[in-house]
Amino acid sequence: MSEFLKNCRQAIGADYVTTDTKGMTAFLTDERKRFTGKALAVLRPGNTQEVADIVQLCKQYHVPIVPQGGNTGLVFGSTPDESGKAVVLSLNRLNRIRSIDPANNTMIVEAGCILQNVHEAAEKVGRLYPLRLASEGTATIGGSLAANAGGTAVLRYGNARELCLGLEVVTAQGEIWNNLRGLRKDNSGYDLRNLFIGSEGTLGIITAAVLKLFPLPNATVTAIVAIASPKEALQLLSKAQARCDTALTAFEIMSNFSLQLVTKHFPQVTPPLPLTSPQYALIELSSGDSEEHLMTMLESVMGDALEENIVLDAALASSLAQAKTIWQLREHISVAQAMEGNNIKHDISIPVSQIPAFIAQTDKLLQAYFPKCRQVTFGHMGDGNLHYNVSAPEGESPYDFLALQPEINRVVYDSVNQFGGSIAAEHGVGTLKKDEIRHYLPEVEIRMMQTVKRALDPDNLMNPGKII
Numbered sequence: 001m002s003e004f005l006k007n008c009r010q011a012i013g014a015d016y017v018t019t020d021t022k023g024m025t026a027f028l029t030d031e032r033k034r035f036t037g038k039a040l041a042v043l044r045p046g047n048t049q050e051v052a053d054i055v056q057l058c059k060q061y062h063v064p065i066v067p068q069g070g071n072t073g074l075v076f077g078s079t080p081d082e083s084g085k086a087v088v089l090s091l092n093r094l095n096r097i098r099s100i101d102p103a104n105n106t107m108i109v110e111a112g113c114i115l116q117n118v119h120e121a122a123e124k125v126g127r128l129y130p131l132r133l134a135s136e137g138t139a140t141i142g143g144s145l146a147a148n149a150g151g152t153a154v155l156r157y158g159n160a161r162e163l164c165l166g167l168e169v170v171t172a173q174g175e176i177w178n179n180l181r182g183l184r185k186d187n188s189g190y191d192l193r194n195l196f197i198g199s200e201g202t203l204g205i206i207t208a209a210v211l212k213l214f215p216l217p218n219a220t221v222t223a224i225v226a227i228a229s230p231k232e233a234l235q236l237l238s239k240a241q242a243r244c245d246t247a248l249t250a251f252e253i254m255s256n257f258s259l260q261l262v263t264k265h266f267p268q269v270t271p272p273l274p275l276t277s278p279q280y281a282l283i284e285l286s287s288g289d290s291e292e293h294l295m296t297m298l299e300s301v302m303g304d305a306l307e308e309n310i311v312l313d314a315a316l317a318s319s320l321a322q323a324k325t326i327w328q329l330r331e332h333i334s335v336a337q338a339m340e341g342n343n344i345k346h347d348i349s350i351p352v353s354q355i356p357a358f359i360a361q362t363d364k365l366l367q368a369y370f371p372k373c374r375q376v377t378f379g380h381m382g383d384g385n386l387h388y389n390v391s392a393p394e395g396e397s398p399y400d401f402l403a404l405q406p407e408i409n410r411v412v413y414d415s416v417n418q419f420g421g422s423i424a425a426e427h428g429v430g431t432l433k434k435d436e437i438r439h440y441l442p443e444v445e446i447r448m449m450q451t452v453k454r455a456l457d458p459d460n461l462m463n464p465g466k467i468i
Contacts, residue, residue: 001040004061008043008087011053016044016093027088030079031072031135032338038084039066046093048168048176048207054089055205056174064461065089067201069111069143072135074345075430077147077200077466086464091142094207097121105213106165106182111142111206118211127213130157134331142206148198150426152284152330155382156249157214159426161197168208169196172457182210195452200428201463203456219291220249221298222284222323225305226277226313230356233281233381235310236301237352243301244285247294251382252282252330253355258378261336262329269328272315281381282330330378337376337389341398344405346388348416349425355381359388362415366390369411370404385425388412409436416440429467437467 009017018024019041029036040063045051058065064086068078080086094110097118101107102125109118115136122129132151133139139149145167149160157163166179179193196204227233233253240248259275285294298316305311317323337343350358359377366373372393379386390408392401413423417440424433438446449468453460 001061001063004057004063005041007057008041008054011057012043012045012050016046018042018044024088027068027071027090028080030076031074035076035079037080038082039080039086039088040084042088042090044090044093048094048170051089051091051094051170051205051207052174052176054087055170055172058087058461059172059174059459062459062461063087064464065201065205066463067091067142067146067205069140069146070114070135070138071143072139073143073147073430074347074427075424075432077428077430077463078143079431081431081465089205091140091205091207094142098208100125100127100213101182102127102213104182105215107211107213108180108182108208109141109211110208111140111145113141115139115141115144122213123216126216128216129163129211129213131160131163134334141209141211145197145206145209146200147428148426150380150383150385152250152252152380154380154385154426155251156246161194163212164193164197164209165212166210167193167196167206169204169206171204172459172462176207177204180208180210198428200430200466202453202466202468203462205462215288217286218288219294220284220286220323221291221294222282222317222326223298223302224272224315224326224329225281225283225302225311226273227279227281227311228277229279230359230381232310233279234353234356235308236281236283236305237381239305239310240283240301244297247285247287247289247297248283248382249286250282250284250380252379253381253386254280254282254330254333254378255375256280257374258333258337258376259329261340261376262332265336265339266328266332269325269332271329272317272322272326273313277312282326333376333378334387337391340391342402343376343389343391343398344402344408346386346390346409346412346416346423347425347427348386348388348412348421348423349384350386350416350419350421352381352384354419354421355384355386358415358419358421359386362388362412365411365415366408370408373401373408384421413440431466434465434467 091112094112376389
């Protein structure tokens with residue numbers, strides 16, 4: 001492999017080829033520090049042509065490639081295995097915003113652009129890129145597209161796939177496919193763009209994208225609502241959708257225990273209402289209308305819901321600071337759960353109408369099989385995506401509890417399947433769920449995916465061992 005690495009140094013510069021263990025560690029360990037793989041080298045090309053040159057070299061020397069963005073994934077999708085045969089191809093130097101077209105409501109950005117930087121660039125021209133993630137300070141555009149990320153605004157704006165109009169991709173053969181046309185209507189053949197989005201780097205490497213932009217909202221209003229159960233949350237969601245229509249930007253559900261963890265580990269985050277109810281919902285409205293109009297709309301929804309005993313209590317943010325606090329309660333849940341101890345995560349999607357029944361049944365099953373385990377249930381109820389996580393019983397070792405993960409996964413995933421859901425909602429499949437999906441996807445679907453993989457990556461060099 002010395003000749004291969006020599007050619008890589010010539011292709012992208014010696015400074016961007018890392019082979020020492022210390023220099024590679026950050027690229028080899030997953031976000032939650034659960035696994036550290038090995039790699040032949042970490043390669044950091046600086047432009048699309050250099051990516052293509054590296055892919056051609058990998059094809060020539062038959063070296064597997066693990067593409068990587070911000071390395072914030074949760075399913076080992078951008079982590080190399082333990083063989084040490086692959087190279088990690090980091091896109092973090094491809095971080096330029098190539099152009100912004102406010103009239104077309106688009107911007108062309110490279111795959112290594114940090115999500116937060118994209119938000120800021122859009123806002124400078126009076127536009128919004130609405131993909132919002134807790135990891136937006138480190139997550140990249142390429143990674144969010146590779147995993148078809150969701151976030152908190154999917155209810156109104158859609159997943160990453162819906163926010164992308166075109167791609168630039170380096171294929172497994174080292175060719176550059178440029179589809180950065182920024183068209184909203186283009187039926188000239190198969191939809192290759194959507195094939196690469198969500199493929200987790202197994203079919204090719206996304207190097208740039210045309211993103212959809214939207215007008216910046218004139219006003220945003222936020223509320224946290226106490227409710228008795230997910231059943232009432234569903235009733236409130238239906239009422240908010242009927243009354244607020246497209247102004248409804250986010251509708252998040254959070255269990256009491258989820259918020260108790262946040263206040264325990266982040267005491268500086270003070271809830272605007274007492275945490276005495278079993279469930280809570282976070283509602284956000286935004287539009288081009290005035291703040292007064294949105295507040296009147298939200299107050300009307302809350303007033304009716306209180307009269308109908310759907311809502312037990314509600315707090316509408318009266319300032320930007322209070323709105324930020326409400327969002328902190330939601331966004332700190334994952335970190336607070338990690339601080340409480342290792343836990344078993346499930347990123348799942350359920351038909352929205354079935355969420356209350358799913359939670360009730362699955363909670364009951366888990367308590368029957370694993371008494372006193374603690375469910376940390378929260379997520380994007382508006383689009384059916386739940387983070388249905390399970391923590392060890394109080395006082396029990398989280399490490400011992402993790403040994404039960406296969407059994408707990410089976411209970412949860414069987415229930416997901418029964419309710420017509422998916423065990424992989426917005427985090428992807430990676431290697432963590434690669435074997436699990438075979439239990440639930442039809443064999444014909446697996447075969448079709450394998451056919452696509454063989455056609456586009458016949459040498460199996462693009463992120464091998466992921467998804468299928």
